[in-house]
Amino acid sequence: MPASHDLSGLMKFLRRDEWLECFEGVFDEHFGPILDEGEAEFEDLAEVLGDHWANTLWGCAFEDFLTQDFEGEPTNIVDAYLKRRGWKESAQSRAYMAALSTSVMSLYEVSNVIPGTSFVARDLIRDSEPITVSEGSATKTLKQWDRLAARIVPVMGKNIMSGGVLPFTPQASETLFDGLKGLFGKRNAKKLPAVKDEELQAAASMFTLSWLFDTLGRVARPKLQNTDGDEIVFHNVRFPLETGARQEDIATRLNNIPAFSQADAKFWNWLEETPKGGSKTKAAAAPAMAATMDNGSPVLGNIELKGRFLHLSANSAARATRGTALIQQTLGDLVRTPLIEIRTVEQMMAEEPGGGAETSRSTIMPEFSEQTVHEYLDRHYLETLDQPVKMLGNKTPRQAAKTAAGRQKLVDWLKYLENQTAKQPHPTHPMASYSVEWMWKELGVHDLRR
Known part of the structure; x- marks a missing residue:
């Protein structure tokens, strides 16, 4: 935060006994329901x-x-x-503190981001016009x-x-809206009623708690492993057949x-081979997911011929890498460079039942051309338009x-797809340059x- 918005003096002032006790009550509203349930301290x-x-x-x-x-x-x-101490602060700091004293926490949707300068914020709770926010680092x-x-x-003069x-996240947003509807609306209300600023101001702790319930739920969720001790991440390796290559x-x-x-x-099971002279050297330290044949043989993956593609399915990055190398060594020039689709356990769970394509975000290996990736995504999302979400x-x-x-709901879903595509870690990745604007049309x- 810029020095002109420094609150350190105000934080020191909080140490006075007459204010510290009041702050403890507010602090408990924000964190008590979480900390008391787990008999934990804030430091935890x-x-x-x-x-x-x-x-x-x-x-x-x-x-708050x-x-x-x-x-x-x-x-x-x-x-x-x-x-008592305002004379020590700059005019801008005094204005910032005064503005905070009447401020309201709300949920905003971001658009029109100008990196290093500003963004537009649309209030998702109160019926108000979008505003331009001056912001450097966050943008x-x-x-x-x-x-x-x-x-x-x-x-x-600036917001x-x-x-x-x-x-x-969408999940935290849903938790927040459910809480606000319960607080300000009728029981089982489908829509949030108009909320006054003073009412929303009094509900500030609901934002903190909604975020915490969502975040701690994701952080605490145990990681599933396979029998090799690898984290479960589902890989679909899709090999295009070379021109002239026959399925036979x-x-x-x-x-x-x-x-x-x-x-x-057209279907093969990839079975685990027992090493000569003993058992495997690596094993899962936690309860593991395993697939086996009727005779008890562990299954590492599946291979299937579908039209002009050969599909390898495996439940970890390590297995997908091993299987890909094995197939490429064996098939040679009968197949071309594969596309790889990756989905986490959370994404797979969110897709069932009903094919929740909102979480089916593919990670496609960066060595593929932008055109190839975009064509793949076009086909994928065109199919999605006729599938339950x-x-x-x-x-x-x-x-x-x-x-x-x-x-x-469709608008929220399309915005979510755009947002997830934009969050690719590398801006040069073909996924980062893909636009779903055609789906809106x-x-x-x-x-x-908007």
């Missing part, structure tokens, strides 16, 4: 989440405290501090359609974010691999586009892309 959160997020969470509670009035005179810590990593729980305050900013020739060569057991004309209530995108409620909702 830092060990799980890291110092950065622990400091951010503490800042969320502190900024700055907005509250208590018994006595003065009733607000910012008013008291500025009256270097923000992506289109990110969701942020934040306090946006006007300071000397700026405070320090307590939490990135929200492919099958003949695959049958020369001792570890490949043919189940039918969990995020759309298990309706297909084309079905969702036929109703007003469905179109709103195909589904007739391009006018809602």
Whole structure:
């Protein structure tokens, strides 16, 4: 945070007994439901989440405290501090503190990001016009359609974010909206009613708790392993057949691999071979997922011929690498360079039932040309338009586009797809340059892309 928005003096002022006790009550609203359940201390959160997020969470509670009035005179810590110590602060710092004292935490959707300069924020809770936010460092990593729980305050002619900013996943957003609907709406309400600023101000702890429940759930989730001790990550290695290569020739060569057991004309099980002289040297330290044949032989993967492609399925990166090398050595010039689709356990679980394509984000190896990758994604998403999507209530995108409620869910889904594509770690990766804007037009909702 810039020095002109430094709150260190105000934080020192918090140590006074008359304010510290009040702060402890606010702090408990934000973290008590989490800490009490696990009989934990706030320091334990830092060990799980890291110092950065622990400091951010503490800042969320502190900024909420700055907005509250208590018994006595003065009733607000910012008013008291500025009256006694304000002369030590710059005009901009005083304006920032005063703005925080009346601020409201809300959930915003990010768009029109100008790295190092600004972004546009649309309030997802209150019915208000989008605003331009001046921001330097955060805009270097923000992506289109990110969701942020934040306090946006006007300071000397500019809208700026405070320090307590939490990135929200779709799951955390759903938890938050369910909580707000329960607090401000009728029981089982489908839509959040109009919420006044003072009402939302009083519900600031719900943002912290929604973020924590979602984040801790993901952090604490145990990692599944296979019998090799590798983390379960599903790989589909898709080998295009070379021009002129026949399926019969492919099958003949695959049958020369001792570890490949043919189940039918186009399907093989890849079986584990017991090393000579003993057992395996590596084993899972935790309970492992295993697939076996009827005779108990462990299955490492599956190989299947589908049209002009040979598919290798394996449940870890190590197995996919071994299987790919084995197939390429055996088939040689009968197959071309493969495409690799990777999905985590979480993504696979989210797809069932109903084919939740909202989480089916493919990771395709960077050595493939941009054109090849984009053509693959075009085909993939074109098929998705006619498949049930969990995020759309298990309706297909084309079905969702036929109703007003469905179109709103469709917009959220398309924004999610765009956002996940934009978050590729390398900007030169072919996935990062792929645009799903054609899907908006195909589904007739391009006018809602804002």
